[in-house]
Amino acid sequence: MRIEDIEIGEDENFAAMFEESEKKTQTNTVVDGVIVEINEDNVLVDVGQKIEGSINLSEIKTADGELKYNVGDTLPVMMSGFRGERPSISHQKVLQKELVDAFFKEHGEEPENVIVNGVVTYVKKRAGFTVKDDNGLEYFMPMGHGYLKADNALGKKVEAKVLKVNAEQNSIVISRKVLIEAKQALKEETIKKIMAEDKPVVGTIKKITSYGMFIDLGGIDGLCNYNEISYKGPVNPSSYYKEGDHVEVKVLRYDDKKGHISLSIKACLSNPWDEMRDQLEAGDTIGVTVSNFESYGAFVDLGNDVEGLLHISEISWNKNLKNPKDVLTIGDEINVQVLELDADKRRLRVSLKSLLPKPFENFTATHKAGDVMTGTVVTVTDFGAFINLGEVDGLLHNEEASWDNNSNCKDLYKKGDEVEVKIIRIDRDKENISLSTKSLTDSPVKAFQDANPVGSIVKATIKDFKEFGMFVKITDKIDALVRTEDFGPFEKDEANVGDEIEAVIVNIDTQRNKIRLSIKRLESQQERELLKTVNDDTSMTFGDALKDKLRK
Secondary structure (H helix, E strand, C coil): CCHHHHHHHHHHHHHHHHHHHHHHHCCCEEEEEEEEEECCCEEEEECCCCCCEEEEHHHHECCCCCECCCCCCEEEEEEEEEECCEEEEECHHHHHHHHHHHHHHHHCCCCCCCEEEEEEEEEECCCEEEEECCCCCEEEEEHHHCCCCHHHCCCCEEEEEEEEEECCCCEEEEEHHHHHHHHHHHHHHHHHHHHHHCCCEEEEEEEEECCEEEEECCCCEEEEEHHHCCCCCCCCHHHCCCCCCEEEEEEEEEECCCCEEEEECHHHCCCHHHHHHCCCCCCCEEEEEEEEEECCEEEEECCCCCEEEEEHHHCCCCCCCCCHHHCCCCCCEEEEEEEEEECCCCEEEEECHHHCCCHHHHHHHHCCCCCEEEEEEEEECCCEEEEECCCCEEEEEHHHCCCCCCCCHHHHCCCCCEEEEEEEEEECCCCEEEEECHHHCCCHHHHHHHHCCCCCEEEEEEEEEECCEEEEECCCCCEEEEEHHHCCCCCHHHCCCCCEEEEEEEEEECCCCEEEEECCCHHHHHHHHHHHHHHHCCCCCHHHHHHHHHHC
16 A cells, blocks of 8 residues: 555545534534525525525514515524535524523523413424423423323413423423422322311302402412302302402312312301301291292392292282282381291291281171172182182182083183172181182072972973982982982883972972972871861852762
């Protein structure tokens, strides 16, 4: 081998080694480059190497899509090695380095307890997440420290703690997991301390919902259910508080598995039910305010976080009252009587009508049996109709509605009809009023009686057979009964419905519109009729009359 050849080879090796050394010294260094070409997707930048470097077009655009640089402009770029002969450069990394340098300047290169907030802008499965804050500074959050699902993490706002930094690589590693676990540990420690002390703590109302309020206990949130705001029971939270208010609360429960804290405001207050235990009893009269309506009645406020139930049946003596709003208004101040007080079950029942005069007593003081009144049909039932007479109702039974035994109130009346009635009975013990319409007119039997007194012989048509006798029709409107013991010579088995009979009237009940006949008494009655005829006819002897009768 020649010496010349050796020297040439050494020069070539030295040049290659020098070039490689230059490449290494230029890794992650910032240099100024000149834009030589702008294409649709990328920008070529001359950084003093054999070939221009290339950056994405988006790196020199504003948020609005405008170009920040043009061909010929100089811009700083970071060189991070080579891809073959082409230098690997980035303008974005220069901006990131400036932000990282600013971060180090503010927090140092070994920051502790630094909390950052940002948005997930990039997800690389099995690796981690890129999180960018409002200033544009990017952080790296490893997958295991994200507590996030990779599939729906993009765009999610996160809060995380700085885990470590790498000044040489301009990278800041953050952890959401560490922050969450630290908060959870602090939460559990704080809650255990509060529960152990068992004392009220002051919190700030953070959010009000229809079912309760979320209250901040100094970085720890708990829920005060709407049942735990007042001793009244479930209330509308927004009627009592607004967001930002400070309140005293006690911790009722802590679910460490779900992380839920249950709070109570009323547990910090004196229990009004205990105060009332010895102050009120059944029969007492108290002043209250109507506070709420339900379909079954109204709730009344005693003014001390206690509400009582005024059932609709205890509002008025009017049994037809269907809605408490018909007689009461929210905010009405009324006197009521205590019916029941159970402090242990927190139950209070009151009555308004018990303090009002009884309509029945008012009615009976001014009305009596025999009075005729006009009323309104309020209910029609199978057994009759209830007639409203002002403050009270009376019963018009079917049998008192008409002299026609085959009709009833359902055939005659409907709700709302006005009807004239007669009071036939007042039961003060049961507070019942019996009415009649048929008593306002004479019964058909009474008119019949005037022409056919007891003892008269009448003809009738068989209408129906019963075990105890048979019913017969005297006229279209008048029926009569012949009992079995009054049959006499009459043979039931030889008779049919529609056959005509002759019988004697033995009883007339004009009140019940009933007549009773007897066939058995017919023969003796006929003899009495004959004797009467004889006595009235002086020209005829008894013997002649008897012979004439027998001849016939």
